[in-house]
Each structure stands twice: as C-alpha cells, then as structure tokens.
Amino acid sequence: MSGITPEILARLLDEHGSALLLYARQWCDAPEDMVQEAVLQLVRQQAVPENPVGWLFQVVRNLALNEARAAQRRAKRESAATGGRESWFAATEDDRLDAAAATDALAGLPAEERETIVARLWGGLSFEEIGRLMGTSSSSAHRNYHRGLTALREKLGATWKTSSTRTAT
C-alpha cells in the first residue's frame, strides 16, 4: 500500500464522503465519479498530504469543474436542469427545513457563496482552509458565508418561520 493506510482512508470516507459528494454535486451530475477519482488519486500519492481532507476537497473541486465544463459543451446540463433537479439532501424526520426547497435555494445562490456554505457547513473546513481552497482570503470566505446564509434565510423564510413558530409553541 502507498502512503495512506486503509484505516485512514476508511475514516476519511466515513466522515467526509457525503460532504465531498455534496460539494461535487454543485457543479456536476455525477459527483460519485469525482469523489472516486479523487480518492484513487489520493491513494496513488507517494506521501500522504499534510491535510488530506483539504486535499480531497481541492481535487474534487478541480475534477467537478472540469466535468461541468465538458457537460456545458455537450449541452446536457441545460436539459437536465429543465427536467427538474434531484434533491441534494436526504429526507429527514426533522421537518424544520424542506430538503427540496433547501436544494433549490442553495443551488440559486452565487457560486462563491454556495461553495463556501457547503465547505463550511457540511465539509467542516475552517475559513482559512476555504480561502486556500478557493484562492481567496479567509475574511472573504467569512463574508461570503454570512452573505449566503442570510440569503438562504430569506429564501426559505416562509418555511422556516412556520417551523420555528411551531417549534416555539
């Protein structure tokens, strides 16, 4: 086996696999292929990267962006969008937020804000890591996060108010 051990790899997949999928899903319709390719590239590395999680997010981002460009050239992305978007989140018992509505609201955000929110909320990355990932500063990542979160709050306001009111009562 190369630098990374099976135990470390299994733990990475368990803890960050779904977040990596969600992160890749922002750009392409086949996020599983992107994550799989990123994991295989990690295994082929001679030495384990200093930050394997950030490395995986970076590789998934590059692969997904390349795939998105190819999909745009094939014009399949547009037809898939008109046919309805598959929910990015699994259905949960917590009904405070609707998964489909959250998917639509998240997909409608500007790319920088959406990417920052996904990397922060579900990827668990720090603002410094997000800034390094996106090629910006940590303060820019922080601003994008709060701006996007506020926009999401406004988009999902009706559903959220109802749920919060129900929770409060």
Add this chain to the structure above:
Amino acid sequence: MENQQHAHGDLNAFEAALAGLTPRARLDRDRLMFLAGQAAAVSPAPAPDGAQSSGRHGWPAAFAAMTAIAAGLLLALLVRLPPGNEGLVERPARPDSGPAAATQRIQTAAAAGAAADSYVHLRDLVTAQGLDAWPDSAAIAAGGDRAAGPLRPSSLGALLDELQERPEASRATRPETFPESNSGPGDKS
C-alpha cells in the same frame, strides 16, 4: 439592539437546522475501498529517499555529462586543426630523392639487368618528372632481354597482329620436332 440579537440568534438556529440536513450519499464505500487497494497495488511503491533522488536525477546528470564531453571534444578538435592548415606537412628533402637520384638508380638497375627493381625506379622517375623522363628504347634494349620487356606486345591481340605481319619470323622460330607429313613410313632417304 435587541432586534439585532434576535436576528443573530435566529440566523444561528437557521444555520444549525441547515447543517442538520444530511447530504445524499450514494457512495459505494466497499467498492471504493476495493478500487483504492487495486490502485495502490498498481502504483509503484515509494522508494527510499536516496534511491528516489538518484533515479530522479540520474538521467539528467548523465545527459549533462555526455553533453560536456561532446562539447570538450568539439572544442579540442577546433583548436588543434585551424581551418586552412589541414594536411600541409613540410618535411626536409631526402638526399637520395629527386629526379637526378632516380635517374641514377634507373641506370644502375638497367646495367645490372634487374628487371623488378627497374620497374620500381622507372615508376618513381616517371612519377617525379613525367613522361619526358621515360628512357628511350635503345637504352632499355641495352640493358638485356629482361629489361626489354616493356617493348614486347602487351596483349594477346597485339601478339597475333605482330605474328601475322612477320610470318617468316614466326616460321623460323617454330620448333621442328615432327617429320614431314608427305613422307610415308616406307620412304627411305
């Protein structure tokens, strides 16, 4: 102030609720682990630092060394052979060389009747002075039968022509070893 705190708390609650959404995971973990093991088996094993660095820098170092050697050889060749001087070597003349010495050797060889040596010296003489240095036939004939060799016909066709022009000469030189054809066995002279 109170509204700001309320909004901030509401945003934190919204953030927590959003984080509670679980991303859809369709990642086949077992298959991915299998593929990872396969990729690790196919990829080359990490080499020790020394071997890795030597393998990485070995070929460039060899290339640089070969290039330096080739450049050195080319420079040495250009320095040792400046243009225009190729093949010009001056040597002092030998005392026994030159046309006079060659003529002397020819005459000596002809007088001694050494045909093999006369050819070599005749060649040297003609090479040095040209056809004007070719000795006349009388001088060669005076050297004896062997020295007169070059005057004989040089090919079979020339020999036949010469014999046809001088039939009596050839008849005189024919050996008479057989009896006359018209004389029978019973003839007695």
